Amino acid sequence: MKKGRSIRFKTALWSTAVLVLTVGLSFLAVRFASGLVLLGINRDVLLDAVEKNVRMIRFNESRERPAANFYLEYATGYLEIDEDFLNEMGGVTAALYDADGTLLYGEDPLARRADRLPFGETRIHEMKSGGETFILYDRRIELAQAGNLWLRGMVSETASLAPLSAITRLSLVLLPILILLAVLLLHFVTDRMLSPLKKVEETARDIAAGDRLDRRIEGVGGRDEVGQLAGTFNQMMDRLEESFERERRFTSDASHELRTPASVIMAQTEYTLEKERSAAEYREALEVVARQGKRMSALINDMLDYSRMDLSAERYPLAPLDLSALVRETAGALAPVGESPREYRSEIEDGLYAEGNEGLLTQLLQNLISNAYRYGDPAGRITVRLKKEAGRPVLSVEDDGPGIPKEEQEKIFERFYRGDASRSVQGTGLGLALVKKIAEIHGAAVELESEMGKGSCFRIIFPVFEKKSAF
């Protein structure tokens, strides 16, 4: 919960910061740009107004007073000023001066404020007065006959920026509200997007707290990151559960299998030690203990082999090997095993190769042969064969024993499974499970053909061997 909140908190904090910064910067940029635009417009209005006024002024050389318009006596004639002369237009005030800077006509306030400014040439310049900034446009009017006049226009820059400050004031109220709304929305959206994470976390916590390996994240679908995370997590839990279950079952099977010989040894020793027994009884007791001890030891070895293979099959590297030589050697070494008079034959085709692990394949063949000795007819025949069928090397071990009932044929490869008939036979119950495991490691298939009363044949079908340069 704490973690979930903190990532939400961080997201909210950062997004708010970015939002405020973006909005602030864009506000400043907009304000600056609109300031420039407004000032430009202001300047255009000023120039426009002044130039218009220039056209309203005419000089007449004649001594006759003009009839209609306003006029001024000036130099050698009259200065005619059209009645359209605008003292003020769009915030622009204008005034006319003679060459010395004496006000001839126009706005008083302008005159009062700016009359100390000397005229130089036609120019635009700034002036500050009473906390306000003005732009002035001085326009020289050249009168051929009477020297120069000056027309000065002025507009307040401060006033022209007035709409801007109104906008600024409005923005300062509105933008924070907008930001607040955006942050709330963002928080809501983050919350919704992160809520599946909470499910992931809850499930993980459930699993961590108890032995609940069967828990899965539910209700988090979709192809987004969280959905993928949930999917990957569930897959991981499937694999974990499977391997825990396998280990648990193995431990339980193993302890179960070890319990029987242990209880025999305990019962036998307790019984024998209760009172004085005859030498024959002591001998029998020791034989039982030895037999059961041997059984436990074989069981432990097979279990270790099996669990090693079960848990880390990759520990056994495969390399191209001469299958014919390996089978001949192993089958030959095992031939004299078995006290009963049996016929033991091997038919081995030469030049067959496979990708394999020598140690494992030797064990596979040993297990198959000792299986045949154990369950086959004591006076029967065992045949080991290696030949090529449809391009694949096929290893088979055949006996002419009692055979395996149909319903048991699948089960005999399960570890610790022993058929009714085999109960009395000493075995660990792991031999065929190991055979299956080793075949799996080699990508080989295991087949069993068995008929009641006729015998069984175990076949290991190896994959097609592709000749590498090494061979």
Add this chain to the structure above:
Amino acid sequence: MRLLFAEDEEDLNRILTAKLKEEGYSVDSCLNGRDALDCLEAAPYDGAVLDVMMPSLDGFALLKRMREKGIRTPVLFLTARDSTEDKVRGLDLGAADYMVKPFSLAELMARVRALTRQSAGVSSSTLTAADLTLDTASHRVTRAGKLIDLSAKEYALLSYMLHHKNSVLTRQQIEDHIWNFDYEGGTNVVDVYISYLRKKIDDGHPARLIRTVRGIGYRLSDEAPEGGSP
């Protein structure tokens, strides 16, 4: 006391059968569930000790079949399965007790005694009749404080009669509970052993505990005999 013992591990079967016989039980032992069921159907047993994992018919299935057939013999399971579910399942099926392998022989014997007591409705390991006591745990038998030495069969017979004190037991009943299927003796084996037992317990004591019920069988009783002097 006659017991049925079923266990598929041959060594364990042999040892436990020997031990139970030493303890004075008459024991029929089987190596699989089907044989055990046949025995249980053929004879009355005071208790059955059954392995759970057995070929042909496992212990749980066997118990189910027994109860279906109305065989009330109390059952003790002997098993390598130690999970709670298995124990619960076994006990729910109607087993009286459950022992996980490996176990101590002494404990198994104590539990078997408890099992047979239960079948006879007795609640202590010491059985008494008047001044006669039999300690089933130590196998000591005393009369008026004096230790009496009994053979295994005599002990088994006395123990069986004490478990069913004051009830009339037929010769057939006694034979079925004391001798197992291996016995193929004469028909008067019960009378012979009763006479051995009488010599050892009743001789020299004024109150006779083992009484003959004419035409039926025998009765071990510490109640005052009906109908005056014997």
